Amino acid sequence: MASVVLGHSSPGGFRGRAGQARGGARAMLSEARMSLAGRRRGGHVDGRYDIHVRGQLVVVSTQPGATVGELRDSCDDVVVSDGELPRSAGVVSGFLLSGSLPADLVRLAVARVAEEPQLQLFVDLGRLDGDLSSYAPLGVDGVGWLGDVPVVAMSVGSTRTAGEVDDLWARLLMNDPRRAVGREREDVTRLRSVVADLRNSLEVKNERLAAQRERAQRVRARLKNEKAARAKAERRREAVERSRVARVSRASSAMVRRLGGRPVVAVAGAAAFVVVAVAVGWLAAAGGIGAGIVAACAFVGAVASLALVLWAVRRAASVAQGQRHAVRKALEMLAERHAELTEDLESERTRHAEEWQELQVSVRRLEVGQSRTATAVRALETGLNRDVSRRTVENSAQLAQIQSAIHLFSLLPVEGRVPAMGGWAASPDLVEVVVDELLSRRPSLIVECGSGVSTLWFGLAIRHFGLDCKVVALEHHEGFGEQTRAVLARHGLGDVAEVRDAPLTEVDVAGYRGRWYDPAALETLSDVGLLLVDGPPAATGVHARFPAVPMMRDRFADRVSVVLDDMIRNDEQEVARMWEELLPGFSREDLRLQKRATIFRRG
Ligand SMILES: C[S@@+](CC[C@H](N)C(=O)[O-])C[C@H]1O[C@@H](n2cnc3c(N)ncnc32)[C@H](O)[C@@H]1O
The missing domain is CATH 3.40.50.150 (Vaccinia Virus protein VP39)
Known part of the structure; x- marks a missing residue:
């Protein structure tokens, strides 16, 4: 009679050790070997609960490609069914049902296994959505792995209930160290990528901050240069203005001096004329020139002198007025220019001050963002490290239990579940x-x-x-x-x-x-x-x-x-x-x- 042997696997795989039947009610699956001890390969134990199928396994699946890929070397031969369930005729060893299959097909498979007790029936629990009710005529014999496919092995006459299987299944999944380690690796990888993202964004922010700082420095240097250039220009302008003012004042003084000199010449001329006239008069009186002629000459000379003096005074006054006007104009122009320059300077200063202010704000904002990101990265890293250490401790504890179990199973031969x-x-x-x-x-x-x-x-x-x-x-x-x-x-x-x-x-x-x-x-x-x-x-x-x-x-x-x-x-x-x-x-x-x-x- 066919049966399933639950127990030790021999090193190197599951060679066809004859199943031992334990009573008719427990006649179970042929040729399947389930190891509760973990499979040993070259001294390594990978701690899985494996089922190996000898002969042909017919896979009925809504995703046959993926399922067959996962079976790998767990089966001698895998055939994908298009819905037909071929007769055994000594070739087919069992069926693997996987995915959301129609109830009729499931019932048919159940009937076939009931009819031909040498057939094995495996149900892929990973894809079954947990509903075992269609399998009511069958009992559950155990759970395990067909390659990477998590399965429940079912047979006629076994005694387990669906609830028990759920329990077993949960334990299997919980205790499967590869899955646990895989999950942890995924978590750690995910967290690492979050940290990497944050680091990248921190770097980007740092680069932006550096660029802003550079820009701020450039602006600061430019402002400094401009200030120096402005001061220099100012000094030059002031020097020019000063020299212009000096020139104007020198010209005025010269003019005054010139003006001052002309009336003196005129007065001197008039005085000389009067002296000549008086001399001529005295000579006339003494020498006999006609008194009339002399008087007329003296009068004409006096009038001419007076006119000359008047002309010279008027001319000097007009020149002085012209000079005064020119100086006033030049000063007004200078004041205007000065006001313009001051205004320009003021607006330039305001503009730069605003720009500087903006830059300061954006630098501060970037600095705050950078420090927040750095804090977040540090917190994440700390959390990640703590998580990794906690999981490492948990893994070691799990590993210790697995080692103890392996020790027990290798110390004592175990036949049966x-x-x-x-x-x-x-x-x-x-x-x-x-x-x-x-x-x-x-x-x-x-x-x-x-x-x-x-x-x-x-x-x-x-x-x-x-x-x-x-x-x-x-x-x-x-x-x-x-x-x-x-x-x-x-x-x-x-x-x-x-x-x-x-x-x-x-x-x-x-x-x-x-x-x-x-x-x-x-x-x-x-x-x-x-x-x-x-x-x-x-x-x-x-x-x-x-x-x-x-x-x-x-x-x-x-x-x-x-x-x-x-x-x-x-x-x-x-x-x-x-x-x-x-x-x-x-x-x-x-x-x-x-x-x-x-x-x-x-x-
Ligand atoms: C801590 S258990 C341990 C018994 C035993 N030394 C062993 O290794 O399995 C002690 C008692 O809990 C009860 N027990 C066993 N399995 C249980 C379960 N699944 N739920 C509640 N009580 C349980 C039983 O009455 C058992 O005598």
Whole structure:
């Protein structure tokens, strides 16, 4: 009968190891191998849950090109169907349904798989939009990866529900380290490109700022030069004006001097004439020239002298007036020119002052923008670095869990499906520690408070190493107890591992009053060498796990280890401190596991 084997893959791939059927109801998919341990290649483990298909896989997809591309080497042979589902005839191994397919086609595929149980059916959950209702006649067998296609494997008679698959799927996607790393890389790349953009814009702003500064310097230099040139021109103009004024005043003085000289000449001439006339008169009187002629000559001479004097005075007055007028005109012109120049200078100054003001404002604005951008870039970089460090820490924590899981799967052979570790169940690192405690201290009886995946791993270790030991898990919840029992049965561990129903009842022990496992369930337990306290759940009450030690210590072997999980919580830390008083002679070791734990040891 065909079946699917969930378990270890052999190094180098999935060679046709014969499937092991576990009961008719679990007859499942032929030739598929699902590794929960991670695939090993050349010593590297890539941590994926892989499914490989031998024979022909018929892909029914709304995007067949992309799907087939992603299958790569996961399948021997891939055929794209145009809607027909070919008969197997020993060639077809299974169907992969992908995309939004018509319900009729899905029903047909389901019917075909029901008819031919050797066929495998895979559904690409990544494209299914989450609706599994069309697959009601089938059960869900597991989830995994076909190449890069995330799939759920389905078969007739398996027992999982769609809800469980959603849960598995979420875990698969969450735990797939490549996706997580890919997402982080994308985030980091995106943030880096934002920072790069900001840097570019900062550079552009810096360039603009530098250009503005240069322009401002140029304007400042120009203003300085112009000021110097203006001052020089002013000085030159003033010198010219001064020399013109000096020239005019020199000319005026010369004119005055000239004017001053002419009346003197005239008066001197007149005086000389009068002297000549008087001399002529005296000569006439003395020598006999006619008195009339002399008087007439004297009169004419006096009149002529007077006219000459009058002409000279008038001429001098008119020249002086002309000179005064010219000087006044020149001064008026000079004042006008000076006013014009002052006005020009003033308007030039105003214009430059405005321009300067504008430049100052724009430089200030640019400086403010530049400092804001720089602050934003710094904040982004700080955030980015913090984000990267946080994710690095998270990745390391994830990697540590993966490593512990790999160690467990390589230490112990596992046949069949194993419930996921972590979350409510014990994390891989805790399971690794307690299995190690079992192997190094060899107890004859292990008692667990709270059943689950840890019970399974204890059972696997006891069987694999042929230890003279048993594990008894106390379980208050009937449903979870049944679940763990089913897992133990599936792995054939009924003889070494037991889940004991122990409903919570009121206990009053070592000053504690509250609910704990029914003491009746402890009756046959003695010589306990390893006690793992991972229950009852915290929601049961404050210090819910405290009674484990006072209730069990009389049943401890001489050599005993007591492990308390979930030390990450205050409640468990207080319980450990309270136990210290109840466990004299015990050493205590605190372990930095994902959820933290502590071990008390004696012997
Ligand atoms: C912390 S769990 C751990 C049990 C076990 N040591 C293991 O590794 O799986 C303790 C108790 O939680 C309960 N439990 C288990 N799975 C649960 C779940 N998914 N939701 C709520 N309670 C759960 C069970 O009653 C179990 O005894």
